[in-house]
Amino acid sequence: MGAVVKDKLWEIIGQSDRSPICAFDHDFRLIGFNQAHSDEFFRIYGYRVELGDVFPDLFLPEQAPIIRGFMARALGGEVFSVVEEFGDPSFDRPYWEIWYAPLRDEAGDIIGAFHHAQDISARLRLQVDLSAAQDALRQAQKMEAVGQLTGGIAHDFNNLLMAIVGNLQLLAKRIPEDHPGRRFVDSAASAADKGSKLTSQLLAFSRTQKLSIRSVRLDTVLDKARELVRTALPPAIAMDFVLGGQDACVLTDPDQLELAILNLALNARDAMPGGGELRVESRADGPDHLLVRVSDTGTGMTAEVARQAIEPFFTTKERGKGTGLGLAQVYGFVTQCGGALRIDSAPGAGSTIAMRLKRAEAAQTPVVEAVDCSTEPVDGEGRVVLVIDDDSSVRAVLAETLKAAGYSVVEAADGPEGLAKLDSVKPDVAVVDFLMPGMNGDEVGRRLQHALPQLPILFVSGYYDTLALDGISGAAVLRKPFDDRTLLSAVASAL
Ligand SMILES: Nc1ncnc2c1ncn2[C@@H]1O[C@H](COP(=O)(O)OP(=O)(O)OP(=O)(O)O)[C@@H](O)[C@H]1O
Ligand SMILES: [Mg+2]
Structure with missing residues (x-):
């Protein structure tokens, strides 16, 4: 290293530093700065600093006392760092992290001070984004x-x-x-x-409810829900249905959709004790989705309430008024249909709840055959029903009900036992619990059909993955709990 370079080493370091550095005397006048300081000050104030400038005077009036205060502390001997927003908003106003330290002569007397600054806006933004993402993840x-x-x-x-x-x-x-x-x-x-x-x-x-998801015309379902909603609203609430879904179909369970609309309408009603307006709208949302929006002119929700509103049992209503399951149903149902739910609300500004549903082809075959309950129950005439259910009390009720209707019943506590019974009896229909420990209902179903390809199977469940049933033809599903008539008509129609 040449002697000349060595003499100027600190100047070279200072000038090369990408962070703004400046030194000032007891009168707050600049006695030195690097290129970055000149450039950054120009970026945030549109002014090129000069030696001898009284530094705080270059700041906006409301920022001047703040910077002056920092400089004074450093001139008093303090070593510290601060984070502060500085800059003219019409140029740029980033967040700066600034380190201060006094400058001393050989005798130790303070002859001035300097600061070293860094624009940390991007880092702060990242931190905010990160903590929002962490919040969302925790919530999920x-x-x-x-x-x-x-x-x-x-x-x-x-x-x-x-x-x-x-x-x-x-x-x-x-x-x-x-x-x-x-x-x-x-x-x-x-x-x-x-x-x-x-x-x-x-x-x-919990998204474990059996949904009878199929392609339905959205506006037809909403039109049907309209009557239900009307009866639920007091006269002080005006109701407006704006159906713009035209003939588009969505993939959904129409009964659950109707229930969701009703739950949303009841929430809207409760949010408008003094009356107001409830609006239900439908429209296309891009090429692949349809949107159903339910809005009210009620009290609205704080961000805190909106964040928790879909949690089961979260309610702000007094005891006995709300169970906190309304929005939980709406959320679970929409998610299970492959859609999304969005809540827009602010205190005093009303609420809008939007359900985004997948558009479907008009004539789609149902994912799972719904049970046909229109068939009249018939006399069993001794026809054989194989009942497989691991829950003995449920099994007993099924068996009793079927026997009372004239069927002959063979009971089994699990899949293997049921399959073993095939050696001695030839059932006309099988009633199989879907969720069983060990051999699951769908495997039992597959094996039964393998042994007896013509055997109609009726699955009994309130808890399963709809898609698991895809591979079994001729399977119908009964949702628990159901009454005796539903069971008997389902068995009759399966036969
Ligand atoms: N439209 C709305 N306006 C204002 N607040 C609402 C609205 N919808 C929901 N909320 C808030 O969200 C909470 C949860 O709603 P949710 O429907 O899940 O339960 P609930 O209405 O309290 O009880 P439930 O529907 O089971 O009778 C409500 O208690 C209320 O505080
Ligand atoms: Mg509710």
């Missing part, structure tokens, strides 16, 4: 966990209800209408019915 994980938990509980609960409803129906058959005990049976049955509605909403949220 939470929803997933809550979904699994709810699905599991709802599934077990559903089996209990199935046994309760079934036994009550069997009991009701043995107690005459005019018997004083009959009304207890009836009110127990109606409570069990309410329980079923709750579990079905829970299953919808």
Whole structure:
């Protein structure tokens, strides 16, 4: 290294540094700066600094005292760093991290100070984006966990209800209408019915509910929902349906869609106690989707409430008024249809809930055959039904109901046992629980069909993946809990 370079080393370092550096004296006048300082100051203020400038005077009036304060601290001997926004907004106003330190002579006396700055705007933006992404991820994980938990509980609960409803129906058959005990049976049955509605909403949220997803004309479903919504609204709320879906079809379960609209309308009603307007709109959303928007002119939601609104059991309503399952149903149902849900709301500005659904070809075949309940139940005439269910109380109810209708019933507690029965009996129809430990319902179904290709199979479940049934032809699905008539007409139609 040449002697000349060595003498000027610090100057060369200072000038080469990409961060702005400047030194100033006790009068706040610039006594030195590097090229980066000159360039960056020009970038944020449109002015080229000169030696001797009183530095704070170059700042906007509201920023001048701030920079002056920092400089004064450094001149007082303090070594520190700050983060502050500096710049003329009409040029640029980044966030700066600035380090300050005093300058001392050989005797140790402060002769001035200097700062070294860095534009950290990009880093801050990244941090904000990152923490938003982390929040979203945490929320998604939470929803997933809550979904699994709810699905599991709802599934077990559903089996209990199935046994309760079934036994009550069997009991009701043995107690005459005019018997004083009959009304207890009836009110127990109606409570069990309410329980079923709750579990079905829970299953919808956990995305484990059997949906009968098919191609339906969107506006036809909305038109049908209109009547339902009207009866739910008080006169002070005006209702407007703007159906712009034309003839487009979506992939959905029409009953669940209607329920979703009703849930949204009820929320809108509750948000407008003094009246207002409810609007339901449909329209195309790009080439592949349709949008259904339900908006109200009600209280709106804070960001905090909007963020939690779809969680099951989240409610801001007083005890007994809300269960917090409305939006959970809407969310679960829309997601299960392959769509998306969006909530736009602010306090005092009303709310808009948008459901984005997949467009479908007009005449699509249903993914899963829905059970035809229009068939009249018939006398079993001793025809053989193979009932495979791991839950003994559910199995007993199924068997009792079928026997009472004249069928001959063969019971099995699991798939292997059911398949073994084929050696001695030849069933006319099989009723198979879909979710069983060990050999799953769909495998049992496949093996049964392999052994007896003509055997109609009726799956019983409230909990399964719709797509798992694709490979089995002629399979119909009964959603738990169901009543005896539904079971008998499903068996009759399967036969
Ligand atoms: N349209 C809306 N306007 C204002 N707040 C709403 C709206 N929709 C939902 N919310 C808020 O989200 C919460 C959750 O709604 P959700 O429908 O899931 O449950 P709920 O209405 O409280 O009870 P449930 O629907 O089970 O009877 C509500 O308690 C309410 O605070
Ligand atoms: Mg609700």
